[in-house]
Amino acid sequence: MIHFYHVHQSYQRNILALKDISFDCLRGEFVFLTGASGAGKTTLLKLIIREEIPLQGQILVNGQNVSSIPVNKIPRLRRAIGVVFQDFKLIRGKTVFENVTFVLKTLGIDLKERRKRAYHVLKQVGLQHKTNAYPLELSGGEQQRVAVARAIVNDPVLLLADEPTGNLDPDMAVEIMNLFSKINRRGTTVLVATHDREMIRRMGKRVITLDKGQLIHDTGSQMQIEET
């Protein structure tokens, strides 16, 4: 599903945000990406959705080489990927419902169907009663859950989540992780960037650890364990 081959990325000259990253992530896997703040987790996720282009190296996502993908194919690639951004990236001027279903709307899905799907995902994150609120009327944790709802509303083949539980209380965090597990069991590949060691330990999934832009540890694919 995701393949990194000797990927380098930098924002400023001579300072590498990612250094020679290589790993494979199979379809249906659940992977945690961890590492200290500034280790390069967000950068790695940005490369996957082609928000950035790597300095060097190749990245394949869902069978496409994202560093050489033509510009007009990018929206399709991104629609196949659900992303929970670290800073949520909700549109302030749109309601929760509009935020969650915007892309569905551009795909021409009618209002009735959008309502149905929005209700379904908002219920899963416990926010069905906030459908018509605006993002700024929500708490940080609620906004985060809206971001989760938006990420899963279009049944993505790949779900990327950047600190998706950072603003949530422990119970809610567990609930969201259980939701991710459920989505994962339905076949979606999940990649979660997080600092939360406790969470990682409890979930018992594959863990990729970054440190100062380098991949220092990878517990390896857990697919066999998953299946038993």
Next chain:
Amino acid sequence: MLRYLIFAVWEAAISLWRSRVLNLLAVGTIMFAMFILGSFVLVGINLQKITVNWRDQIQFNVFLADDIDQSQIEAVRGTIEGSMLVKSAQFISKHRALELFGQDFPTYQTTVNALEKNPFPASFQVSLIRGTERAQFDELRVVILSREGVEEVYYDEEIFKRLDFFIRLIRLAGWFFGSIMVTSSIFSISNVLKLTFFTRREEVDIMKLVGASRAYIRGPFIVEGILIGLLGSLLGVSLVYLGHLLLQTYVADAEPFLMASLEPVFLPMSWVFILVLAGSLSGFLGSLFSLHQFLEEHISYQ
């Protein structure tokens, strides 16, 4: 396709409403531009219609052949006096013409008297009603000329020429200011849209990141520009119409006995159409320009 259009128009309407102050500015600019342009056209068209200044009264002379007989003279008189445009007509016989000449130029009296034949033709001196149009006059002239025994219809071409020149000047000024107005409204629309872009950059960025395609991001912006242009030019044309109404009441008050032909006319439909089209087009171009600058320069890859 239809669904896409509905989407774009709806999103554009929402966005227009959300930043209404800014958009009002753009609408105002277009309105102003189209008002100025429309006023020039209106004035030009009306001046063209009334080529005779209503202070200058048109007079002309119909010169008759020497061998014209009485019945032919009566026929010509009938034609002239039968015309709606003629206010008064006076017959001047050959003899009378000679007398008048003698009165006007006493020094030449003897010279003229020495001639064995009266050199002056008989004529009708005709005054036209105020507000006669050039075209109407030309028609009348042709009819009179076609009468038997009419040698020439003499009139002062100068008056018409002066007016023609004036009209041409107005038109030129109209085109000049018009093109400046249109260009400046394209600029202002594109600037206003750039501002709305700026306020919505984050939103556009997010839309891109969650996979909205280009067309769905651009469409509403383009439609927004067109709507601004459309609204602005419609308002501008309405203002011109308002001005026209005011002018109409003013003219009616000033000259209650005025002929219908002097009544100001409004822009013909084709011009209304052209103005509205020009407004919408400048809206379209304005949003296209700002889209190019913004989507291409400021927002990362896509």
